[in-house]
Amino acid sequence: QLAEKYKTKLNDEKVYDAPVVTEIAPFTVFYKAEDYHSNYYNQNREESYCRFVIKPKVEKFQKVFRNKLKH
Known part of the structure; x- marks a missing residue:
């Protein structure tokens, strides 16, 4: 229900x-x-898939949810 609402x-x-x-x-x-x-990501950050696909998504997630993440 929460997911549908969001x-x-x-x-x-x-x-x-x-x-x-x-x-x-x-x-x-x-x-x-x-x-x-x-x-996988933390162990393979220099792989091209991680740099060009995963990293931008992680950075966007961190920016959008900055106030909800533990530091």
Whole structure:
């Protein structure tokens, strides 16, 4: 319910150029990733995928949610 409410708020406030269309579904099952997938970004920051895809998203997240993050 909270996720749907937030999705509606994002769309109502036109936070993004296009509507958020992500399906929000109930949790069913969780599979733990293999160890080499765990903490991938922190262990591979110099890889091109991390620098050009993940890093900008992490920086945007940190900027948007600065007041909610622990320092």
